[in-house]
Every structure is written in C-alpha cells, then in structure tokens.
Amino acid sequence: MTVLTTRALNRATLARQMLLERADVPVLDAVAHLCGLQAQEPQEPFTGLWSRLRAFDPAVLSDLLVRRQVVRTHLMRRTMHLVTAADALAWRARHDAMLRQKVLGVYRADLAATDLGELAAAGRELADGGEPRTMAELGRALAERWPAAGPRALGEMLVAGLVPTVQVPPRGLWRAKGGARYVPLSSWLGREIDPPAPDGTDPVGRELVRRYLAAYGPAATADVRAWSGAAGLPGAVAAIRDELVSFRDERGRELLDLPGAPRPDPDLPVPVRFLPAFDNAILGYQDxxxxxxxxxxxxxxxxxxxxxxxxxxxxxxxxxxxxxxxxxxxxxxxxxxxxxxxxxxxxxxxxxxxxxxxxxxxxxxx
Structure with missing residues (x-):
C-alpha cells in the first residue's frame, strides 16, 4: 500500500482547502465545498474565504447571510459553523445525538431532574414566539418552570442541543456588531430539517464522509470522526469503502480518499497563507x-x-x-x-x- 508522507498530505490538504492557489468559484460554492467554516468569532470566516478565493468580496457573504442562503448554527463538534442552508437542513438531524450529549457532558448535574422532551417542547414554543432572543433571555424564561436547572444550562441545552437554531444577522455580517440572538432553524428557513432515514440506513453519514474527503482527504476514519464529532461514522465509511482508495501515512494509519481527488507533488512550492482563528484546515483532523x-x-x-x-x-x-x-x-x-x-x-x-x-x-x- 502506498505510503503518503506528511509533506504529501500537507500538499493534498492545501489543494482541497483552496490554499494552494486561490479559487475562482462563487462564495456559496466555496462554503459548501469546505463543509462550512468554523465561526465562533463572527468575522473570522471572512478572512478564511479571503485566503481561499480570488477577488473575494465580503459583501457577498453578508448578503448570503441576509438572504438566508448560509446560516450560523451549532453543528460539527458542537461549535458554531457557517454552513449553507441546504447543508444545515440535511446534516442537523445526523448531529442531534452528539450535540445533546456534549451539552449534557457539561450540565448533566444541572439538568438531572429536567425532562428534556418537555424542555424541547417548551423551548421551541418560546423560541418561535416572536423576536430573536439571546441564550440568556431564553434560559431565564425557561428557569421560571425549571428553577433548579439554572438559566445557563437551560439556555445552552435549548439552543445547542435540543432545538436546531441559528444566530441571526446582524451577527456575522461584515464589520457589523451584534449579539448572538437565536431563532429556530426551520422558522428562519421556512422548512423543517431533513429527518433521519426511516429504514435505519445512514445516507447522510455516507454523504458526510464523501464531502469530508473531498475537502480534507486523504484521511483516516479517526479524522472524519474528529471533524464531525458525530457517532457512527465508521459504519458510514464501511458502507462506501468500495468507492474509495487506500493509503498509509508514515505512522502506519490507513488513509482513505476519493479516487479522483487531487494529491499534488509533495515538492510543489506553495504560497504564504494567513488562516483565521479555529480554521478547519487545522481543526478538521484527529492528527x-x-x-x-x-x-x-x-x-x-x-x-x-x-x-x-x-x-x-x-x-x-x-x-x-x-x-x-x-x-x-x-x-x-x-x-x-x-x-x-x-x-x-x-x-x-x-x-x-x-x-x-x-x-x-x-x-x-x-
């Protein structure tokens, strides 16, 4: 089996991440190809796209947010991501269990006596009830019913773990300041999130693996899991293994990839690039x-x-x-x-x- 050196993997990553040379593609297509951009800091995705796209105009990304073609939502690894509306709807249900478990990992004791089904129902009604609200405002309102849990635990479980929500503009617009205010994803986009496959198959998981490899490969199964945080992805990898090609890295790990994906010459000269905080070109891997x-x-x-x-x-x-x-x-x-x-x-x-x-x-x- 072919061994890919660290330098070869570096060049492949740069090529997939549009960091080898700036790409001439629409902003929406770039966000989709990258499987979203990590976006805890609202202005960082603009630098991430400037480093990747030729003649990037930040007003275009702001316009996509205003027109609801991209959204800011908790998704991979329970971190705030800027993703296309289509991907948010398609991927959210696949990440639900992980999102709930990660919030519970922080607030399990606070929420021990709280029925999460009842909390989700009450929270959705509250979040759908009018103007966008901050996490603190939602938490305080819910604490009237569940005072023992506390506003912080209730608010975070609601917006990050139970009810798919988005942070609405002006949060995330170019050079704009605005607090993090939430509304349900389905209300914002006028469409319910895609439900899990009824037959127990995992088409979304399989597509996540393909999309990940297109933007991050070659990569190990552990890298896919580290990027997404979602459980069950080894099964999705196994289901599409016949579509993939295999390599090994210098540590002996098996790496998988799409057959036609770029794997440039390891000695190819590369330009200087400035990456924003929490860029997935780094965070999107276990290694x-x-x-x-x-x-x-x-x-x-x-x-x-x-x-x-x-x-x-x-x-x-x-x-x-x-x-x-x-x-x-x-x-x-x-x-x-x-x-x-x-x-x-x-x-x-x-x-x-x-x-x-x-x-x-x-x-x-x-």
Whole structure:
C-alpha cells in the first residue's frame, strides 16, 4: 500500500482547502465545498474565504447571510459553523445525538431532574414566539418552570442541543456588531430539517464522509470522526469503502480518499497563507501534524490565527485597526519574511477596507 508522507498530505490538504492557489468559484460554492467554516468569532470566516478565493468580496457573504442562503448554527463538534442552508437542513438531524450529549457532558448535574422532551417542547414554543432572543433571555424564561436547572444550562441545552437554531444577522455580517440572538432553524428557513432515514440506513453519514474527503482527504476514519464529532461514522465509511482508495501515512494509519481527488507533488512550492482563528484546515483532523507541529498544536484550540509558510504553521498573526502583526514561531529566511510581509500587506488592506496596508513582522525566535 502506498505510503503518503506528511509533506504529501500537507500538499493534498492545501489543494482541497483552496490554499494552494486561490479559487475562482462563487462564495456559496466555496462554503459548501469546505463543509462550512468554523465561526465562533463572527468575522473570522471572512478572512478564511479571503485566503481561499480570488477577488473575494465580503459583501457577498453578508448578503448570503441576509438572504438566508448560509446560516450560523451549532453543528460539527458542537461549535458554531457557517454552513449553507441546504447543508444545515440535511446534516442537523445526523448531529442531534452528539450535540445533546456534549451539552449534557457539561450540565448533566444541572439538568438531572429536567425532562428534556418537555424542555424541547417548551423551548421551541418560546423560541418561535416572536423576536430573536439571546441564550440568556431564553434560559431565564425557561428557569421560571425549571428553577433548579439554572438559566445557563437551560439556555445552552435549548439552543445547542435540543432545538436546531441559528444566530441571526446582524451577527456575522461584515464589520457589523451584534449579539448572538437565536431563532429556530426551520422558522428562519421556512422548512423543517431533513429527518433521519426511516429504514435505519445512514445516507447522510455516507454523504458526510464523501464531502469530508473531498475537502480534507486523504484521511483516516479517526479524522472524519474528529471533524464531525458525530457517532457512527465508521459504519458510514464501511458502507462506501468500495468507492474509495487506500493509503498509509508514515505512522502506519490507513488513509482513505476519493479516487479522483487531487494529491499534488509533495515538492510543489506553495504560497504564504494567513488562516483565521479555529480554521478547519487545522481543526478538521484527529492528527493535525500535516499542518502544525505537535509543539504548537495547542495554538489551534486557543484561538490563535496562524500563518502558513511552506504549508505549515510558522507564525501567529493579529490585527488592530487594520494593521497586521506577525510573530514567527520559528526562524524565517529572508525570502520567507518578505513573502509573509507581502501577503500581510494584502490582508491588512482587506481588513481595513483599503485604508492601510501596514504590517510588522517580529524578529524570529533565537
């Protein structure tokens, strides 16, 4: 069986993630291809798409949110994701059990005496009852009936675990500020979520695996599970195994992939790319070594934005008033520093709507 080196996996990931070269595709198609973008921080998906799309216009993504073609909702790993409306409707039921269990993992003692079926019914009626509400407002209203549980546990279980909800604009619009206010997904989109298959098969799980491999492969079954968080995906992988090709990584793990998916030359030169916080190009794997060194793995869950040099996390970055500051994680060559500065200037201009292209690259660590 062919062994794919870490560098080969890196180049494949960059190609699938539109980070090898910027893609010339519509924003909605990019969001769909990427299986959504992680979006705890409302502005981060804009940087994620700027780094992936040629001539990206942030107003287009804002318009898609306003027109309800993309939504912000709890989905993979119980994290807030920006996904297409079609994927939210198709995938939510497949993630229901995981979402409930993850919330219960935090609030099990608080909710021990609460009938979750009754809570879901009361919460849906409440959430459907008028203007969008914050999680805190919903929790306080529910606490009148379940005072022992407490508003925080009730609110989070409702919006993240029991009733499929979306965060509505202006939350998530370009350069707009707005609190996280929720309405039911079905109300927002005017359509009920797709139900599970009645015959016990798992067509959604199989499609999730195919979509994941298209955007993240080659990958192990453990990587698929780490990306989604949903249970039962090994069964979905087994059901479509005849469609897939197999490799091994340098650790001996079996990797699966779609037959015609790109696997570029490992020695292919790659451009500098700036990734937003919590980007799924890093978080979408159980083994994140194809992008980030083990010693820096904690950055990926701490909300640090990273700069890819030769396809790997080589620096962190931040911005204030549109100016971009880069802090190297390792020694950068003169040419690498120049490439980082050039891409940083372009990013600064994007973030400031063209008002500045100021960038500062700090000294490399000794």
């Amino acid at each position: 994140r070594g194809r992008i980030i060194d083990d010693e820096h793995r904690g950055l990926s869950v701490a909300g640090e934005r990273v700069v890819l040099v030769d396809g790997r996390a080589a620096a962190t970055w931040n911005d204030k008033d549109g100016a971009v500051t880069v802090t190297p994680l390792r020694r950068l060559s003169r040419s690498d520093r120049a490439a980082v500065a050039e891409e940083g200037r372009a990013l600064a201009a994007f973030l400031s709507d063209g008002e500045t292209d100021r960038v500062e690259v700090a000294a490399s660590p000794a």
